[in-house]
Amino acid sequence: MQSVLNDLDNAPISEKDRTLYAFIRKMVRDSTSIGQEDVDVARKAGWSDEALYDAITVCSLFQFYNNWIDATGVGDMPAFGYEMSGHRLASHGYAREPQSESRSEPGGAKRSKTAKASRKSKRPKAAKASQGRRRG
Amino acid sequence: MKPMYLAGVENHDAGEPHATMFREMRGAGVPIPQILHLFAFKPERTQHLSLFTQGVMRGPSPLPPWQRELIAAFTSKLNQCLF
Numbered sequence: 001m002q003s004v005l006n007d008l009d010n011a012p013i014s015e016k017d018r019t020l021y022a023f024i025r026k027m028v029r030d031s032t033s034i035g036q037e038d039v040d041v042a043r044k045a046g047w048s049d050e051a052l053y054d055a056i057t058v059c060s061l062f063q064f065y066n067n068w069i070d071a072t073g074v075g076d077m078p079a080f081g082y083e084m085s086g087h088r089l090a091s092h093g094y095a096r097e098p099q100s101e102s103r104s105e106p107g108g109a110k111r112s113k114t115a116k117a118s119r120k121s122k123r124p125k126a127a128k129a130s131q132g133r134r135r136g
Numbered sequence: 137m138k139p140m141y142l143a144g145v146e147n148h149d150a151g152e153p154h155a156t157m158f159r160e161m162r163g164a165g166v167p168i169p170q171i172l173h174l175f176a177f178k179p180e181r182t183q184h185l186s187l188f189t190q191g192v193m194r195g196p197s198p199l200p201p202w203q204r205e206l207i208a209a210f211t212s213k214l215n216q217c218l219f
Contacts, residue, residue, distance in 0.1 A: 058204045073142065077137060
């Protein structure tokens with residue numbers, strides 16, 4: 001995982017995955033530069049429209065969060081804070097169950113212990129990246 | 137932790153469910169992630185952001201959750217060093 005974050009072009013991943021992350025990189029650097037040709041490259045690599053839609057939406061949502069926390073001065077936590085956020089995200093997800101009956105969409109999904117354990121190491125990184133970054 | 141730029145947001149008297157969450161975290165000596173203050177300040181609207189986020193990151197998708205988390209981390213890292 002770290003190799004994708006640190007050096008995408010040389011990371012030991014499939015070319016299909018590399019194509020997806022390179023698309024995201026281009027989108028973040030200059031979204032106005034994205035064109036049909038870029039999407040066609042990703043589709044040729046094997047990605048469906050739904051996969052691209054989901055990847056683009058994840059990226060956009062986190063750009064929203066990055067912007068939101070930058071301008072409000074949300075900062076880094078000590079390391080154990082991320083560990084605890086990781087546990088909370090693993091067991092409760094990003095949203096609580098809604099209070100009212102009428103809501104159809106459930107909140108956090110329950111996960112098995114093994115799934116929780118296997119994701120534990122990944123989630124704190126994402127939480128850390130989204131929650132706090134060094135303020136210049 | 138450094139205080140947020142918006143003290144009025146950080147020190148806002150949160151309603152539920154955040155008030156209980158904050159009280160429990162403080163009681164356990166756990167630092168409150170400052171992003172939660174952004175959610176707690178206007179919960180009627182940020183609840184939709186939470187639900188949207190849950191759907192985007194955990195809802196049905198050809199991309200497994202770990203891959204969506206990787207895309208999120210990658211995006212955040214790229215935002216730290218603009219070209």
